[in-house]
Structure formats: structure tokens, C-alpha cells
Amino acid sequence: MIQQEQRPLYEIKANLFKGLAHPYRIHILEILSSAPETTVSEMIEVTGLEASHLSQHLAVLRRYGLVTSDRRGSVVFYRLAFAQVADLLFVARQLLTELLGSSSEQLSSLGDLPVIALTPPGPTHSAQPATQPGGGW
Amino acid sequence: MIQQEQRPLYEIKANLFKGLAHPYRIHILEILSSAPETTVSEMIEVTGLEASHLSQHLAVLRRYGLVTSDRRGSVVFYRLAFAQVADLLFVARQLLTELLGSSSEQLSSLGDLPVIALTPPGPTHSAQPATQPGGGW
DNA sequence: GCTTGATATGATGAGTTCATCAAGTCAGAA
DNA sequence: TTCTGACTTGATGAACTCATCATATCAAGC
Secondary structure, three states: OOOOOOOOHHHHHHHHHHHHOOHHHHHHHHHHHOOOOEEHHHHHHHHOOOHHHHHHHHHHHHHOOOEEEEEEOOEEEEEEOOHHHHHHHHHHHHHHHHHHHHHHHHHHHHOOOOOOOOOOOOOOOOOOOOOOOOOOO | OOOHHHOOHHHHHHHHHHHHOOHHHHHHHHHHHOOOOEEHHHHHHHHOOOHHHHHHHHHHHHHOOOEEEEEEOOEEEEEEOOHHHHHHHHHHHHHHHHHHHOOOOOOHHHHHOOOOOOOOOOOOOOOOOOOOOOOOO
16 A cells, blocks of 8 residues: 555655544544653543544554554554654644634635635535535535 | 634644645645746646646645635636645655655655745754644644 | 637546444453 | 453445546637
């Protein structure tokens, strides 16, 4: 899945973002960003996820090379594979600060724009015309 | 009507990455990172995509608030909505350098990328996962 | 008006990812 | 050696994303 050796960089990069494109995985990475290492049990507690569900997302992160793990006795410890993962989350947060800030300005000054920044696809918020990410391709 | 401010940040952040999780969209953003603005025709030429296909991805990027556009006559110009978008691509590239470098030295393909300078207190103070104050972001 | 070039939107089937639950592995305790 | 706790893997239907093609819009000329 992750053999990206001789593909154009934009494909490899998109693939990285794909690995990050799930709320639970971001949550996991944020937890791991805030401590040197964390056990699965701790993550279950913090996230409230079912063990198998959490484990699936940890498996994805492992496959993408974003986290590493080792077992000590019956406990498994996880940590970020690279400090740059935390950097990426940090820059993403900066971008979101701009993005959300400006979109709320637009919204309050221009009334109802058909612009929806970063709203996830799905049956949520029905107040908008049919222009939602992922809605109807 | 949008109220993303009330969702946990990791959901909003994951959604941002979702908007970036496609090779063509990354390619488009890299093109836009390397010039102040670009027309759709130019992007068709560079990417080799069919017009409607490109337009769909541009629509996604617009909806996510990552690019803006304006029409002048019959030509539409696109540009990045925020400089931080380029920053994010830059940091992603750094992470990829580590990630791929740790498994092989196939980084020669990284050479043809637009190199974007990060904003002064750049998030590239690597080495430490930067334990952001106030863990819940 | 009508035509043409530049872009955008809609519809659809194929492919992918997700959440859930069942079953499996691995290590230490009894 | 069986049990139990801590995780991981497998299977499956629902939901989502994609590429393709058809259709629509918009601006400039004729």
C-alpha cells in the first residue's frame, strides 16, 4: 500500500494526507504528540473508542509509517515515528486558524455564501444548496 | 450555519487533510504554490487532465476554502487562499523526506518541487514533538 | 439573436474506506 | 495448562470518493 518509491511526489504526498484523513487518527496523533509514548489502554480511555476500532486505526498509522510501537510484557507502547508529524499537525492548525477565521468573517459580513469551508460531507447541516464536499460527484 | 468551531479540532483538522488527500489536488496546489495565480487552461496543460475532471477537483478545493478564483472575461484565475497552504505542503515534504529516507534514499524525485519558505518562526524546529500547550487541540 | 471557447455541474457505476462484531494471538498469573 | 487481560486481525454491509461522460453556463464575437 505504501510503496511510493518512484511515483511523482504529489502522489506520495496525497497518500500521506490520506493517512491523516480521519478524525480518530488525528486524535491519536495529537495524543502521541503530547507525550513521549502512550499505551493502547490509555488511548482507549482518552478517545473512548472500542479496542478493535482503535487498533484498526493504529494499524493504518503504522502502515503509513507515522507511528511506531513496541510491546513490553502484555502492554503495547506507541509513539510518533518522526517529530515532523507533530510539525505537520501544528502547521495544519495554523492554517485552520486562518481558514476558520476568514470564513466566519465572510459569513458574518456577506450573509449566506454558498461557501462551506471544511464541512464534512454527509447528512449534516441541511441549510445549504447541494454544494457540499463529497456530496454528489 | 456552519459552526465548525464547536466540533473538536481533530475533526476539523482531519477534514482538512481529507481535502488534500488526492494526487491531483496536491498537484494543483503545488502549481498554485509556484505562481501568484494560474488559469484553468494552464492547469489543464500542466496536469493533462480533462477539463471537467480538473474542474471537479478545483470545486473541491474551493469548497474546502483552500483556493480562491475570479473570472476575467472568459478566463478563470485561481490562487491559494492562504500562504499556509504552501507551508503545509512544505512541511509535508519534509516529513516525507524523513519517512522515505528512513527506508531508502529515493529522494531524487523530490527535486522538482516548488520550495516555499516558511513564515519566520517556522514550525520546523524539529527534534522535539513540540508538546503543544493545552493538549486538546 | 446564434456560435464558439472556457469552465462548471450532474449523474452513474466501480472502487475504496469505515464501523461493527466475531475470532485470534500473545504474555503473565493461577 | 488453563485462564484472563491486552491487543490485533478478519469479515461484512453501509457510506463515501472517484473517473467518465453528458449537459449546462458564461463571455465574447459575429
